[in-house]
Amino acid sequence: MRQSQLFTKTRKDAPKDEVSKNAELLIRAGYIHKEMAGVYSFLPLGLRVLNNIVEIIREEMNALGGQEISMTALQNKEVWEKSGRWSDDVLDVWFKTELKNKTEIGLGTTHEEPLTAIMQGFIKSYRDLPKYAYQFQTKFRNETRAKSGIMRAREFLMKDLYSFSRTQEQHDEFYQKAKESYIRIFKTVGLGEKTFFTYASGGSFSKYSHEFQTECFAGEDLVYVDEKSKVAINKEVLNEEVLKDVGFSRNDLVEKKTVEVGNIFNLGTRFSEAFGLNFLDENGEKRPVIMGSYGIGPGRLMGTIVEVFADDKGLVWPKNVAPFKLHLISLAGEDEKVRGEADALYEKLAIAGIESLYDDRDARAGEKFADADLIGIPWRAVISAKTIEKGIIELKNRATGEVSEITTDDLIKKLK
Amino acid sequence: MRQSQLFTKTRKDAPKDEVSKNAELLIRAGYIHKEMAGVYSFLPLGLRVLNNIVEIIREEMNALGGQEISMTALQNKEVWEKSGRWSDDVLDVWFKTELKNKTEIGLGTTHEEPLTAIMQGFIKSYRDLPKYAYQFQTKFRNETRAKSGIMRAREFLMKDLYSFSRTQEQHDEFYQKAKESYIRIFKTVGLGEKTFFTYASGGSFSKYSHEFQTECFAGEDLVYVDEKSKVAINKEVLNEEVLKDVGFSRNDLVEKKTVEVGNIFNLGTRFSEAFGLNFLDENGEKRPVIMGSYGIGPGRLMGTIVEVFADDKGLVWPKNVAPFKLHLISLAGEDEKVRGEADALYEKLAIAGIESLYDDRDARAGEKFADADLIGIPWRAVISAKTIEKGIIELKNRATGEVSEITTDDLIKKLK
Numbered sequence: 001m002r003q004s005q006l007f008t009k010t011r012k013d014a015p016k017d018e019v020s021k022n023a024e025l026l027i028r029a030g031y032i033h034k035e036m037a038g039v040y041s042f043l044p045l046g047l048r049v050l051n052n053i054v055e056i057i058r059e060e061m062n063a064l065g066g067q068e069i070s071m072t073a074l075q076n077k078e079v080w081e082k083s084g085r086w087s088d089d090v091l092d093v094w095f096k097t098e099l100k101n102k103t104e105i106g107l108g109t110t111h112e113e114p115l116t117a118i119m120q121g122f123i124k125s126y127r128d129l130p131k132y133a134y135q136f137q138t139k140f141r142n143e144t145r146a147k148s149g150i151m152r153a154r155e156f157l158m159k160d161l162y163s164f165s166r167t168q169e170q171h172d173e174f175y176q177k178a179k180e181s182y183i184r185i186f187k188t189v190g191l192g193e194k195t196f197f198t199y200a201s202g203g204s205f206s207k208y209s210h211e212f213q214t215e216c217f218a219g220e221d222l223v224y225v226d227e228k229s230k231v232a233i234n235k236e237v238l239n240e241e242v243l244k245d246v247g248f249s250r251n252d253l254v255e256k257k258t259v260e261v262g263n264i265f266n267l268g269t270r271f272s273e274a275f276g277l278n279f280l281d282e283n284g285e286k287r288p289v290i291m292g293s294y295g296i297g298p299g300r301l302m303g304t305i306v307e308v309f310a311d312d313k314g315l316v317w318p319k320n321v322a323p324f325k326l327h328l329i330s331l332a333g334e335d336e337k338v339r340g341e342a343d344a345l346y347e348k349l350a351i352a353g354i355e356s357l358y359d360d361r362d363a364r365a366g367e368k369f370a371d372a373d374l375i376g377i378p379w380r381a382v383i384s385a386k387t388i389e390k391g392i393i394e395l396k397n398r399a400t401g402e403v404s405e406i407t408t409d410d411l412i413k414k415l416k
Numbered sequence: 417m418r419q420s421q422l423f424t425k426t427r428k429d430a431p432k433d434e435v436s437k438n439a440e441l442l443i444r445a446g447y448i449h450k451e452m453a454g455v456y457s458f459l460p461l462g463l464r465v466l467n468n469i470v471e472i473i474r475e476e477m478n479a480l481g482g483q484e485i486s487m488t489a490l491q492n493k494e495v496w497e498k499s500g501r502w503s504d505d506v507l508d509v510w511f512k513t514e515l516k517n518k519t520e521i522g523l524g525t526t527h528e529e530p531l532t533a534i535m536q537g538f539i540k541s542y543r544d545l546p547k548y549a550y551q552f553q554t555k556f557r558n559e560t561r562a563k564s565g566i567m568r569a570r571e572f573l574m575k576d577l578y579s580f581s582r583t584q585e586q587h588d589e590f591y592q593k594a595k596e597s598y599i600r601i602f603k604t605v606g607l608g609e610k611t612f613f614t615y616a617s618g619g620s621f622s623k624y625s626h627e628f629q630t631e632c633f634a635g636e637d638l639v640y641v642d643e644k645s646k647v648a649i650n651k652e653v654l655n656e657e658v659l660k661d662v663g664f665s666r667n668d669l670v671e672k673k674t675v676e677v678g679n680i681f682n683l684g685t686r687f688s689e690a691f692g693l694n695f696l697d698e699n700g701e702k703r704p705v706i707m708g709s710y711g712i713g714p715g716r717l718m719g720t721i722v723e724v725f726a727d728d729k730g731l732v733w734p735k736n737v738a739p740f741k742l743h744l745i746s747l748a749g750e751d752e753k754v755r756g757e758a759d760a761l762y763e764k765l766a767i768a769g770i771e772s773l774y775d776d777r778d779a780r781a782g783e784k785f786a787d788a789d790l791i792g793i794p795w796r797a798v799i800s801a802k803t804i805e806k807g808i809i810e811l812k813n814r815a816t817g818e819v820s821e822i823t824t825d826d827l828i829k830k831l832k
Contacts, residue, residue: 007549035492065421068460074556076455100560114451122423
């Protein structure tokens with residue numbers, strides 16, 4: 001895309017009330033717009049990153065056998081009363097509103113209840129199990145404090161997958177697969193090294209739930225990491241019993257500030273019993289379905305990536321989530337020949353299937369370089385009278401700052 | 417996809433309180449689930465259709481130079497007070513809710529206000545214009561009556577495009593292009609013949625707005641169509657002056673019940689003046705930006721397609737929006753050879769890039785055929801002991817009922 005066409009521009013300062021590093025940088029670089037605390041619109045560059053993350057997750061969900069659906073934000077009180085989670089005392093992040101006829105409704109914070117109700121129409125027999133459904137859907141949570149930018153928003157996109165199994169064994173097998181899938185997702189987005197599989201508090205049906213916690217200064221959680229196995233224990237549950245269960249010695253553990261980027265949860269029969277979601281087993285006996293839930297917030301993940309990789313010059317995107325593969329910068333000024341060469345390279349890249357952001361603006365080199373650093377695309381290629389004379393392109397790695405000279409053909413090979 | 421894996425099943429009856437044909441059929445066929453009146457979740461088959469419609473629209477929006485964004489549902493009261501549309505007396509479909517600190521907020525019914533506020537940060541000079549931004553985003557409208565299924569929902573996906581231009585001429589040129597783009601969209605989804613470009617009431621800045629109205633018995637609008645030109649006048653504005661403007665004679669017009677499937681609107685400077693969205697022109701003079709808005713509801717479009725094409729046996733999808741290109745039905749019973757042939761064809765289709773729904777269930781032929789009719793995929797292919805013996809596949813056109821015999825190679829050629 002030509003940068004002269006992009007409707008956003010970089011700006012010197014984020015709004016004065018913005019206190020989080022991820023939102024500050026994303027606003028300054030034109031990726032997001034702050035509507036109010038904890039509520040951010042995604043602008044063209046921001047939506048491209050978010051969609052890249054969504055696609056990485058979607059591919060894994062489909063590979064798990066997940067069937068994609070899209071449930072609603074508006075929630076029926078009667079459905080939530082069945083599980084006892086309608087009350088603000090039980091679930092304290094509800095936004096509630098009402099229909100014209102004064103019927104009270106809520107904005108979905110999660111979707112165990114409505115999906116369990118949906119599945120009642122389809123699951124009757126052991127032959128109908130297992131089944132997996134997931135969605136990318138906007139959640140609403142009335143957070144008292146919303147000071148972590150897109151890492152803890154009041155409105156945010158969530159990937160929530162739910163599993164429905166016949167037996168604990170069938171559930172456990174899928175749970176393990178989902179765990180491995182999550183590990184691949186965090187690796188693919190660039191957070192593999194810094195993300196720890198973490199034991200956290202369970203619920204009525206499971207001693208533990210499991211979180212994926214990413215080391216991050218802006219995190220709100222504290223975990224204790226066994227560096228050798230890369231497995232952690234959330235501070236909330238750390239005690240002698242847990243250490244024994246996991247087989248760790250307290251002396252080997254290192255405390256880290258982290259962000260919870262994903263969680264997987266054994267729900268047991270908590271919801272199926274509340275809704276009467278039963279199936280007839282091989283012997284014709286009625287049994288409740290065993291459920292699990294598996295969440296990742298793509299926006300939170302994007303915010304975490306910003307926090308982990310950004311430097312004092314701006315954003316630094318890992319290659320699989322970057323809005324473009326390459327930032328092509330033309331230092332043409334009035335030089336028609338340079339402009340022509342840059343235009344030709346931009347077209348050539350497009351034909352090769354390499355999407356680039358092409359800074360064709362009439363602006364000073366210093367401004368273009370500062371913007372490129374702020375925007376944070378992994379590779380910056382410069383075309384100028386000097387590079388044309390030398391018959392090369394100047395290529396800079398945003399993360400390392402390393403500069404090299406490369407031919408057009410090698411550039412295309414490198415980025416393909 | 418194997419139908420034995422699909423978590424939805426067809427059902428005999430829709431919920432008793434469902435009065436619309438589109439929702440009744442979509443629920444019976446397992447495409448959607450009713451959460452409450454006017455609020456529907458999209459299940460796997462339904463989401464596939466919705467996504468096909470979204471992709472058709474997205475391609476056109478990108479071709480127009482639109483830049484995709486995603487604004488928020490939660491809306492800031494202060495922003496809407498600038499245009500005077502916060503009040504329920506002015507905009508009577510607001511859902512309102514509040515933050516924990518009692519700050520009142522709303523759920524977005526449309527997004528002229530927040531986008532005008534966003535653009536204030538980016539549009540300064542005539543060089544920044546024109547710009548076009550669009551989104552596929554969930555709107556909330558507190559409709560008093562919600563009895564038209566997914567054609568008039570309280571929560572629904574909307575494609576809203578907004579244009580920002582320097583001059584009326586620049587605006588008019590884009591408006592014309594957007595009109596042509598809309599005509600192509602309705603043609604591509606299969607509604608071209610039945611959709612009329614329609615003169616409707618304007619606003620402060622334009623004598624007319626323009627709607628795209630599709631002939632449909634379940635429609636809530638009445639338009640007068642000039643059959644020759646396929647142009648219509650909405651009953652709301654039909655008078656001698658309009659007839660003269662459009663150049664129609666009242667005698668040539670035919671009254672039709674229709675659904676509004678799209679609209680395009682000249683907003684003039686209504687919002688730019690309210691927000692102070694100005695630019696400096698070539699002479700350094702400050703002038704307000706000229707805006708337009710362009711809407712299509714993909715869910716409403718899907719509902720309209722159902723209403724227009726469905727027959728007494730069930731849904732009938734046009735090929736470009738159908739959830740699958742082909743419904744492959746195996747009548748294997750206990751016959752391993754038939755099952756093997758059907759499995760092989762399913763794989764062969766997948767390799768050729770043809771997505772099919774493969775009815776591999778252990779069910780009677782009559783049940784499979786009735787389900788295929790209800791689900792409404794354009795082509796139904798049957799594999800049985802009889803077809804294998806003849807060395808052909810039996811192919812049925814869902815819309816016409818026409819049955820033919822075809823070889824595997826010709827089937828793949830036909831559907832590719």
